[in-house]
Amino acid sequence: MNAMPMLLMPWRTTVPGMRRIMLGILAALLAGAVYIAVHWHTPNASLGAAVTIGYGEFFVGMLLLSPFLLMAIDARQMRVPRMQRSIMAGLVFYGAVLVAAPSTVLGVVGVNVATVVAVATLGLMLGLSLGLLPRYFAVVMGLSPLLISLLRQYVALPDLSVPGLEIIWAIVAFLIVICRVCWWHHVRAADPYRGSFAKPMVLYTRGTTQVGWSGWSNWGRSYDVARQIRSQPQWMQPVAELRKSGPTYPRHSLRIALGGWLLPKTWGSICRQWFVVLVPLAAVIMLLKIAYGYRVLRVFIALEHSLTLGAWVWLGGFGGAGLSLVVVLLLHQRWSKTNAELPLLALLPGLGRGSVLIRHLLGASLGRVLGIQFVLTVVLVLTAFAKHVDSASLCILLLGQVAGSGFVAAFALAYVGGRSLPIGSVAAVAAACFTLIGFDNVCMPFFSAAPVVGMLPRIMLMAAWVVLIGALAWIGQRGWRGLQRRPHPFLPN
Amino acid sequence: MNAVLQEVTNTLDAPLVARQLVHGYEGQNVLDGVDLGLTPGSVLGLIGRNGAGKSTLIRAMLGLLEPLSGSAFVFGEPALKLSDSAKSRIAYVPQQPEALAWLTAAQMLDFVGRFYPRWDAPFAKTMLERWKIQPNKLLAKLSPGERQRVDLIRALASQPQLLVLVLDEPAAALDPVARRELLRELALRAGESGTTVLFSTHIVSDLERVASEVAFLHNGKLLLRCGVDDTKERYGRLWIPAKMTAAAPAQSLSKRRNEDGSLSLIVERDAQGHWPEAATLPGARIDALGLEDLFVEIAE
Numbered sequence: 001m002n003a004m005p006m007l008l009m010p011w012r013t014t015v016p017g018m019r020r021i022m023l024g025i026l027a028a029l030l031a032g033a034v035y036i037a038v039h040w041h042t043p044n045a046s047l048g049a050a051v052t053i054g055y056g057e058f059f060v061g062m063l064l065l066s067p068f069l070l071m072a073i074d075a076r077q078m079r080v081p082r083m084q085r086s087i088m089a090g091l092v093f094y095g096a097v098l099v100a101a102p103s104t105v106l107g108v109v110g111v112n113v114a115t116v117v118a119v120a121t122l123g124l125m126l127g128l129s130l131g132l133l134p135r136y137f138a139v140v141m142g143l144s145p146l147l148i149s150l151l152r153q154y155v156a157l158p159d160l161s162v163p164g165l166e167i168i169w170a171i172v173a174f175l176i177v178i179c180r181v182c183w184w185h186h187v188r189a190a191d192p193y194r195g196s197f198a199k200p201m202v203l204y205t206r207g208t209t210q211v212g213w214s215g216w217s218n219w220g221r222s223y224d225v226a227r228q229i230r231s232q233p234q235w236m237q238p239v240a241e242l243r244k245s246g247p248t249y250p251r252h253s254l255r256i257a258l259g260g261w262l263l264p265k266t267w268g269s270i271c272r273q274w275f276v277v278l279v280p281l282a283a284v285i286m287l288l289k290i291a292y293g294y295r296v297l298r299v300f301i302a303l304e305h306s307l308t309l310g311a312w313v314w315l316g317g318f319g320g321a322g323l324s325l326v327v328v329l330l331l332h333q334r335w336s337k338t339n340a341e342l343p344l345l346a347l348l349p350g351l352g353r354g355s356v357l358i359r360h361l362l363g364a365s366l367g368r369v370l371g372i373q374f375v376l377t378v379v380l381v382l383t384a385f386a387k388h389v390d391s392a393s394l395c396i397l398l399l400g401q402v403a404g405s406g407f408v409a410a411f412a413l414a415y416v417g418g419r420s421l422p423i424g425s426v427a428a429v430a431a432a433c434f435t436l437i438g439f440d441n442v443c444m445p446f447f448s449a450a451p452v453v454g455m456l457p458r459i460m461l462m463a464a465w466v467v468l469i470g471a472l473a474w475i476g477q478r479g480w481r482g483l484q485r486r487p488h489p490f491l492p493n
Numbered sequence: 494m495n496a497v498l499q500e501v502t503n504t505l506d507a508p509l510v511a512r513q514l515v516h517g518y519e520g521q522n523v524l525d526g527v528d529l530g531l532t533p534g535s536v537l538g539l540i541g542r543n544g545a546g547k548s549t550l551i552r553a554m555l556g557l558l559e560p561l562s563g564s565a566f567v568f569g570e571p572a573l574k575l576s577d578s579a580k581s582r583i584a585y586v587p588q589q590p591e592a593l594a595w596l597t598a599a600q601m602l603d604f605v606g607r608f609y610p611r612w613d614a615p616f617a618k619t620m621l622e623r624w625k626i627q628p629n630k631l632l633a634k635l636s637p638g639e640r641q642r643v644d645l646i647r648a649l650a651s652q653p654q655l656l657v658l659v660l661d662e663p664a665a666a667l668d669p670v671a672r673r674e675l676l677r678e679l680a681l682r683a684g685e686s687g688t689t690v691l692f693s694t695h696i697v698s699d700l701e702r703v704a705s706e707v708a709f710l711h712n713g714k715l716l717l718r719c720g721v722d723d724t725k726e727r728y729g730r731l732w733i734p735a736k737m738t739a740a741a742p743a744q745s746l747s748k749r750r751n752e753d754g755s756l757s758l759i760v761e762r763d764a765q766g767h768w769p770e771a772a773t774l775p776g777a778r779i780d781a782l783g784l785e786d787l788f789v790e791i792a793e
Binding site for chain 1 (some may be wrong): 558559571574583586589591592593595603609757
């Protein structure tokens with residue numbers, strides 16, 4: 001076998017940015033592990049260093065090694081000879097090297113090499129499994145502490161707080177076997193990219209680019225709606241509520257035509273979609289109840305009492321701004337395609353003209369999201385009064401909610417008015433919103449009933465919110481002017 | 494051609510008129526002052542190479558984009574400000590329909606049909622059955638050909654009879670059988686109901702089958718517009734040897750100098766049906782061109 005294809009494999013399966021990020025994470029965690037090994041003078045120092053590097057290996061497995069599967073699928077589909085062997089050899093080789101190198105460094109500074117190798121390999125295999133195994137494996141991984149604590153009441157599980165290397169290697173062996181089985185299955189599947197809950201995460205990351213785990217650099221760009229719909233299981237597909245559509249119901253009709261989050265759905269469809277959220281939530285509550293004996297109602301009451309205003313603001317602010325972002329991206333996508341909904345809407349009779357049409361269109365695009373934002377604001381203000389918070393906190397809260405609503409309103413006007421800004425500006429505004437919401441929590445009573453910072457930082461925070469709202473007002477006003485000038489709003493940007 | 498245009502633009506209810514349309518992308522002109530008018534009941538095939546500006550022209554004529562300059566009218570109304578009455582008389586099928594992927598074929602036809610006063614629901618149902626399209630399948634899950642067929646059904650079921658039916662690359666994703674059926678349907682509608690049809694294509698055989706007129710668009714300009722039957726035996730490739738090129742006619746549709754110094758020109762017969770005099774030069778040769786050859790010669 002020629003060694004060169006094997007050695008070049010990571011360069012062919014990942015983008016340079018991803019390799020740099022991954023190596024950066026590994027180097028930072030190795031530095032942290034060395035620091036722990038050298039400066040911690042406790043019996044757990046070796047284990048702490050091993051777990052730290054194991055965490056880095058987790059990213060190696062997930063981000064660097066799992067995309068090898070994409071290459072294997074391509075090679076199989078294109079019938080490239082001898083490629084499968086090179087890919088598998090590359091996987092084993094880079095896995096071994098990337099475990100051995102940091103383990104050697106840690107061995108030099110006095111950490112038990114056997115422990116480091118075992119924990120690092122476990123981290124690597126967990127990362128690889130997260131990439132290669134079906135998506136629900138991630139849910140199982142997330143709930144595993146709860147499941148283990150529950151099972152412990154009925155089954156005599158080994159004590160993992162003092163892990164024996166045999167147990168770690170047994171888990172590693174188990175993960176290798178199931179990864180191998182999944183690999184075999186996906187490489188031979190007739191349509192491995194077909195959407196289902198059994199589709200592994202790494203196959204999802206190939207949505208917009210030809211390599212794995214780089215999809216986030218393309219967020220917000222025009223995506224294939226059909227492909228996204230096809231990737232959902234049949235029972236999760238939203239069913240449009242058509243009963244109140246037609247020229248008599250222009251707003252409802254426009255929501256149907258814009259689709260996505262704006263699509264009005266039948267009750268059956270809504271119930272099915274909530275089923276996905278409510279059933280796991282009920283399961284988690286039941287597990288909590290079984291494991292800890294809490295009464296469900298008491299859990300909720302305790303939650304309400306224990307949450308400070310800052311926590312409410314965090315929930316409301318993130319939820320509201322996140323929702324705004326969803327609608328902004330949807331409108332960006334609809335107004336950037338020339339062959340999709342815009343020509344249909346432009347030539348559809350019965351939607352009206354001029355200001356009537358604009359009113360209906362803005363109502364259809366913004367009515368629901370702004371309604372939710374309004375309810376969130378009312379809930380937050382009532383909570384603020386109930387918790388007797390100071391006026392500065394209340395002011396920060398209100399500014400955050402205004403910005404969240406202004407975000408969607410400003411960009412909707414910009415897109416519909418033909419004055420769209422680059423997608424990076426959406427990312428910048430969203431990032432500013434989320435960052436300032438984070439700062440809200442610093443300047444507000446988050447962990448305690450009283451504010452933990454002085455007045456000056458809070459004034460600066462308010463000023464930052466005002467600047468952001470001012471920028472949004474400028475974007476919105478610019479869009480509004482464009483909308484007044486446009487002969488009709490269904491022209492692509 | 495100008496006489497026809499004049500006549501058309503003076504008619505208030507002319508289905509489709511473009512005047513001096515100019516448009517471009519990123520500093521490059523795609524339409525360069527295009528004039529085009531359609532008479533009621535005509536079937537005009539717009540032909541040109543990829544990137545010639547066909548889709549842009551159609552989109553500008555329907556008010557789906559704002560041209561840099563010039564104007565377009567649909568039934569006498571400015572294309573960018575159409576009334577509901579004018580819209581209900583237009584049907585448009587883009588090259589790769591992507592709209593409403595979240596609806597099933599039946600849902601989409603039901604939804605769109607509510608907006609058209611003369612919607613023919615039984616026709617839509619029959620066509621879905623005839624073209625073997627599952628009505629309860631999401632549009633997102635249909636093949637590109639099936640999706641285009643659904644969009645064609647949507648366009649035809651709105652009954653744009655006596656009106657204009659604008660199609661863009663109508664047969665791009667259709668198999669030969671479906672394409673033949675579609676063309677038959679178009680010919681039938683134009684012949685019996687007086688539907689005006691504008692369609693763009695680069696499949697010349699499709700055009701010959703149904704179009705009454707043909708317009709060649711090249712580099713954003715309308716090079717030629719004539720009846721399909723008129724093109725037969727009317728245009729020819731005139732080859733003039735190198736030593737005689739000084740006597741080449743000044744008027745030609747295209748002119749190309751060959752490596753050996755000889756000239757190839759596309760010429761047309763005069764009103765009396767005669768080729769230009771240069772055809773009689775010693776060593777000169779003339780070959781009459783069919784529509785496809787004419788397209789290839791002009792587009793090269």
